Amino acid sequence: MNSPQIKSIVENCATSYLEENGLELVDVEYVKEGSNWFLRIYVDKEGGIDIDDCGRFSEFISVKLDELDPIEDAYFLEVSSPGAERPLRKAQDVAKAVGKHVFVTTYEKIDGAKEFEGRLEEFDGATLVVTVGRRKQAIPYDKVASARLAIVF
Numbered sequence: 001m002n003s004p005q006i007k008s009i010v011e012n013c014a015t016s017y018l019e020e021n022g023l024e025l026v027d028v029e030y031v032k033e034g035s036n037w038f039l040r041i042y043v044d045k046e047g048g049i050d051i052d053d054c055g056r057f058s059e060f061i062s063v064k065l066d067e068l069d070p071i072e073d074a075y076f077l078e079v080s081s082p083g084a085e086r087p088l089r090k091a092q093d094v095a096k097a098v099g100k101h102v103f104v105t106t107y108e109k110i111d112g113a114k115e116f117e118g119r120l121e122e123f124d125g126a127t128l129v130v131t132v133g134r135r136k137q138a139i140p141y142d143k144v145a146s147a148r149l150a151i152v153f
Contacts, residue, residue: 003030006071010041013064014057022046023057026082027089030075037075039065042082054079088147094123103150104130106143117150 007028018025026042043049043057058079065071088094088102102120110116116139118132128139128147 003028006030006039009068009070010039010061010065013068014041014061017057017060018043021053021057023049023053026093027087030071037071037073038078039071039075040078040080042080044082044086049081054081084149084151086149088149091123091125091141094120094128094141094147095125097147097149098123101150101152102130102147104128104139104147105145106139107145108143110139110143111137114145 007030010028011025014025017023023043023045026044027040028042029038029040031038031040041057041061043054045053058077061079062077065077085103086093088097097120100120101118103115103117106114106116108114116130116132116137118130118137121129121131121136123129123141126141128141128144130137130139
């Protein structure tokens with residue numbers, strides 16, 4: 001079973017639990033590291049998630065996955081927060097990040113650069129506007145390779 005299929009199964013199993021508990025599924029990774037497989041599930045909520053939230057969700061999803069048994073290989077289940085530099089995987093994640101400091105990479109150069117870090121000023125679904133230094137940079141959303149929140153030091 002491939003990673004997108006596993007992600008879909010986790011999403012389907014978790015939806016009601018997440019909604020009932022005010023949690024959001026940020027990302028699901030199924031990766032092999034050395035000889036071990038890892039199923040990593042990143043969850044968050046408004047105001048941040050704590051270890052108890054992660055523990056309760058881990059217990060819930062573990063039982064659901066054991067019932068379905070969709071993954072043939074033995075794997076380690078990890079449930080955690082996406083961290084302070086949370087990835088912005090979906091358009092709705094980007095929209096929620098307006099007003100925050102972000103780091104964006106693009107598939108191709110825009111005005112001579114492929115990396116942009118600054119305050120996300122606006123996002124209309126098609127274009128991100130990031131203040132980089134003293135200038136505003138428009139970045140077409142379809143050119144974004146990755147985006148994440150960034151910590152300002």
